[in-house]
Amino acid sequence: MSSSLTEASGLKSLLQSVLKPASARGSRSSGLMRLLGNYGTIFALVIMIVVFTIVEPSTFPTLGNIRNVLTDMSLAAIVAAGVTLPLVAGDFDLSVGYVASFSGILVVGLLSNGQWPVPLAIVTAIGAGLLIGIINGLVVSKLGVNAFIATLGTGTLVIGLNYAYSGGMPIALTHSQSFTEISLGQFWGIPNLILIMATALVLLWVLLNRTVQGQHIKAVGKSPETARRAGIAVDGTRVIAFAISGTCAAITGVLLASNLGSGQVTAGDGYMLSAFAAAYLGSAALHQGEFHIVGTLIGVLTVAVGNNGLAILGAPIFTQYMFSGGLLVIAVALGSVSRRYAA
Amino acid sequence: MQPDERNTIDRGLTTAAPLVTLRNVSKLFGGVHALDDVSFELRRGDVVGLVGDNGAGKSTLVKILSGVFGPSSGEILIEGERETLTPPARAQRHGIETVYQDLALVSSFTVAENFFVGRERSWGRGPKLFQIMNRRSMTSTAASALESLNISIPHLKNRPVERMSGGQRQMAAIARGAFWGERLLLLDEPTAALGVRESREVLELVSQLSQRGLTMLMVTHNLEHLWSVCNRVIVMRRGRKVADLMSSETTMDEVVAYITGAKGPETLSSE
Ligand SMILES: Nc1ncnc2c1ncn2[C@@H]1O[C@H](COP(=O)(O)OP(=O)(O)O)[C@@H](O)[C@H]1O
Ligand SMILES: [Mg+2]
Numbered sequence: 001m002s003s004s005l006t007e008a009s010g011l012k013s014l015l016q017s018v019l020k021p022a023s024a025r026g027s028r029s030s031g032l033m034r035l036l037g038n039y040g041t042i043f044a045l046v047i048m049i050v051v052f053t054i055v056e057p058s059t060f061p062t063l064g065n066i067r068n069v070l071t072d073m074s075l076a077a078i079v080a081a082g083v084t085l086p087l088v089a090g091d092f093d094l095s096v097g098y099v100a101s102f103s104g105i106l107v108v109g110l111l112s113n114g115q116w117p118v119p120l121a122i123v124t125a126i127g128a129g130l131l132i133g134i135i136n137g138l139v140v141s142k143l144g145v146n147a148f149i150a151t152l153g154t155g156t157l158v159i160g161l162n163y164a165y166s167g168g169m170p171i172a173l174t175h176s177q178s179f180t181e182i183s184l185g186q187f188w189g190i191p192n193l194i195l196i197m198a199t200a201l202v203l204l205w206v207l208l209n210r211t212v213q214g215q216h217i218k219a220v221g222k223s224p225e226t227a228r229r230a231g232i233a234v235d236g237t238r239v240i241a242f243a244i245s246g247t248c249a250a251i252t253g254v255l256l257a258s259n260l261g262s263g264q265v266t267a268g269d270g271y272m273l274s275a276f277a278a279a280y281l282g283s284a285a286l287h288q289g290e291f292h293i294v295g296t297l298i299g300v301l302t303v304a305v306g307n308n309g310l311a312i313l314g315a316p317i318f319t320q321y322m323f324s325g326g327l328l329v330i331a332v333a334l335g336s337v338s339r340r341y342a343a
Numbered sequence: 344m345q346p347d348e349r350n351t352i353d354r355g356l357t358t359a360a361p362l363v364t365l366r367n368v369s370k371l372f373g374g375v376h377a378l379d380d381v382s383f384e385l386r387r388g389d390v391v392g393l394v395g396d397n398g399a400g401k402s403t404l405v406k407i408l409s410g411v412f413g414p415s416s417g418e419i420l421i422e423g424e425r426e427t428l429t430p431p432a433r434a435q436r437h438g439i440e441t442v443y444q445d446l447a448l449v450s451s452f453t454v455a456e457n458f459f460v461g462r463e464r465s466w467g468r469g470p471k472l473f474q475i476m477n478r479r480s481m482t483s484t485a486a487s488a489l490e491s492l493n494i495s496i497p498h499l500k501n502r503p504v505e506r507m508s509g510g511q512r513q514m515a516a517i518a519r520g521a522f523w524g525e526r527l528l529l530l531d532e533p534t535a536a537l538g539v540r541e542s543r544e545v546l547e548l549v550s551q552l553s554q555r556g557l558t559m560l561m562v563t564h565n566l567e568h569l570w571s572v573c574n575r576v577i578v579m580r581r582g583r584k585v586a587d588l589m590s591s592e593t594t595m596d597e598v599v600a601y602i603t604g605a606k607g608p609e610t611l612s613s614e
Contacts, residue, residue: 206475212463213471219449219460226446229411230461231432240472290451 034288037338041285041295041331045302052309059312067191073304074197075252075259079271080278080296081204082248087279087291088208089241090221091140091147095155096249096275099129100268102162103253108263109165112174121176126250132158133246137239151242155272162265171263183258193255200248205293207244217241273328278303280331289339303327360423362387362526362558363408363439368417370403370582377403378414379582385527385560390553392569392590393562395579395602401562402444404579405531408560409441410434421526432461440524444531444562447516450505454496454515457504458485458522488522489515492548510541514548521552528552530561534568546571566595578602 036043052060059065079096086093107125110116116124132154139150173179185192208214216237219227228234253268260267281302282295306323361384370378378400385391393401407414410428418425421437428434431441448457459481465474482500489496494514496507504512513533520528530549534542542565549572553559563569569576570590578586578601585608586593586601600606 207472210475211472212465212474212476215456215460215463215476216471218451222449222451223446226449227461229409229431229441229443229446230449231430231435232461233432 033337033341037284037334037341038286038288040334040338041281041298041302044281045298045305048302048305048309052305052312056309056312060309065308065312067194069301069304069308070194070197071191072308073300074191074193075255076271076274076278076303077197077297077300078200078248078255079252080275080282080300081201081293082245082252083275084279084282084291084293084296085204085208085217085241085244086147086238088221089217089238090224091238091241093133093136093151093242093245094148094272095132095136095151095158096245097269097272098155098158098162099132099246099249100253100256100271101264101266102132102158102165102268103129103250104257104260104267105162105166105171105263105265107179107254108171108173108257111176111179112171115175118176118179121179122254125254126247129246129248129250129253130243131246133243133249134239136246137242140242141235141238166263166265168265170265173257173261173263179258180261181258183255193259196251196255200251201293201297204244204248208293213237213240274300274303274324277324277328277331280335281327284331284334284338288341289335299331359387360420361385362389362422364420364423365408366418366420368404368407368414368419370400370407370412371415376582378407380417381579381582381584382417383577383584383587385558387558388553388556389558389560389575390549390573391560391575391577392573393560393577393579394564394566394569394598398581399579400582401579402531403582405441405443405529405560405562408434408527409439409443409529435462435523438524438526439529440520440527441529442513442516442520442531442533444535448504448512451503453501453503454489454499454507454511455482455485457515458488458519462523485519485522489518492518492521492551494518494548508541509536510538510544513537513541513545517545517548517552521557524557526558528557528559530559532562532564534563534565542568566598570595580604580608583608 079100083093083096103125106128107121110121110124111118114121136151136154139145139154140147183193187195208217216227216232217240219230219232220234220237224234227237249268249271252271256267257263278299279291279296281299282297283289283291285295285298286292287295303324306327307320310320310323363385366382368378368381369376381400381404393404395401406412407419408428410431410433413427413429419428420426426437428437428439449460452460455478463474464477464480466477467474486499489499496511496515499515504515507515517528517530517533520530533545533549537545546568549559549561553572561569561573573590576586576588576590576593576598577584578598580602586598588598597606
């Protein structure tokens with residue numbers, strides 16, 4: 001039923017105050033804030049590129065390094081673009097990191113222990129992500145559980161599955177070495193990972209901006225009740241958004257396992273935070289506080305360029321954590337400002 | 344003579360079943376009787392003004408006709424056939440459209456997008472995931488639908504409605520309702536949030552639609568507005584229908600008396 005639409009738990013209203021802060025139009029500073037909300041992320045990205053180019057002219061702005069940045073960000077970009085869909089629909093999917101870890105463990109386990117053929121193992125691992133996404137969507141829409149809590153719950157369940165399957169130990173890739181070719185290979189000199197990322201982003205962009213389904217996801221995110229009264233199947237729309245998010249997380253998990261050449265129990269966990277940082281940074285790029293695919297791509301690029309520059313500068317590893325964490329906070333703030341001063 | 348009969352006699356030539364019939368419809372929210380045993384008929388071409396104090400049940404009645412929720416008891420007949428109207432998509436398939444008091448439009452969508460929201464035109468069949476929207480077709484249809492009603496809304500294909508005036512939004516919402524509503528258009532306080540000039544434009548649009556034969560039920564607080572477009576008045580009080588009169592045969596004073604309870608309900612039972 002629509003209980004999830006009208007429920008007013010403390011946590012939910014807190015989250016919503018972050019997601020959709022009250023409008024504060026008409027103040028003196030709103031012009032500047034709007035500028036920041038629309039271009040803040042792009043501004044930060046350009047500044048970093050300029051600074052790193054000036055400081056490290058021989059290593060940063062090279063074709064080889066651009067290739068590195070794009071390859072390094074490809075996995076994060078796929079998860080981040082995936083979570084963008086539930087975000088557009090108005091829902092958080094906090095399970096993506098755990099789903100990525102699980103699908104990575106699963107695919108290597110099926111290959112090494114089960115000796116499954118590579119395509120079948122991949123399809124099964126991605127299918128697991130799809131299934132978890134559908135379950136997320138059903139729990140959130142049909143049972144009316146707040147998405148934040150629900151996906152934290154299913155995510156924890158997925159950790160359990162992961163440990164049950166792996167015994168908490170990494171799984172080495174003993175057969176099917178060709179599996180690693182997927183992430184290490186190239187096509188026309190372009191790394192496969194970049195090509196897969198580009199394909200995923202284009203498909204998700206088309207889905208969100210050109211298909212009827214994407215239009216319904218946007219409508220539901222703006223106002224579920226308006227969407228329902230316009231005849232849109234709100235529950236089904238939310239389920240599809242979660243299903244896509246779960247699928248993308250699983251694709252990332254499989255690619256990560258291929259990249260590592262093994263299944264690591266917690267390898268994908270960190271993608272949840274980086275995905276949300278990217279999506280929030282992206283919501284402060286161009287579309288006045290709306291989550292959107294191009295914005296998320298800009299967000300991922302911002303995080304990746306920052307980390308790459310810090311690494312080139314030889315900054316100690318802790319600065320990269322501080323950079324990522326700080327960026328997440330700034331991203332959410334920017335996204336909120338952007339929404340507050342929208343329109 | 345009973346008001347309902349008067350109405351039928353007025354339109355004595357119509358032999359077909361009424362467009363919409365409500366029979367003993369009640370709606371309970373917890374212990375609150377939002378609607379209490381309401382019955383009436385709408386005939387083709389009727390333009391009914393629905394009035395009553397705050398909390399009288401007007402919006403609830405509109406929502407039951409538009410399929411937002413079903414009645415707790417009683418039945419609804421469409422052209423003589425008993426029908427379920429929930430969810431809203433089903434009411435829409437019966438040709439019933441609604442301009443809600445709030446939540447009428449998706450604020451981030453353009454007028455053209457709002458015209459087709461939930462009913463997008465697309466290439467391809469199968470799952471909505473694989474249906475590519477035909478924006479050009481939707482935009483040109485929305486533009487010509489607005490044009491045929493002499494409504495001019497600039498930027499209808501590239502400006503989100505949240506950046507339009509309340510009047511423009513309301514005109515767009517009503518035009519959309521008229522475009523899709525083959526049987527009945529429900530309007531919940533269409534002039535409530537509007538200024539004088541914008542209200543007049545909305546009322547002109549409503550009477551234009553009425554001249555085209557569209558059946559409408561309009562909730563309003565403004566009796567002047569009601570009299571300028573409606574041929575019939577239904578008065579609600581505390582969930583009950585207390586009067587159902589042809590506007591030509593009553594006065595504003597009488598209607599006010601029904602609204603406030605100064606005048607009691609007539610015997611309205613249809614049996
Ligand atoms: N969704 C709802 N849940 C609970 N009570 C409701 C709901 N909608 C309306 N009501 C109650 O039903 C009564 C009629 O409300 P409504 O139909 O909105 O009146 P009106 O539109 O005439 O002002 C009021 O007492 C209102 O509080
Ligand atoms: Mg009302």
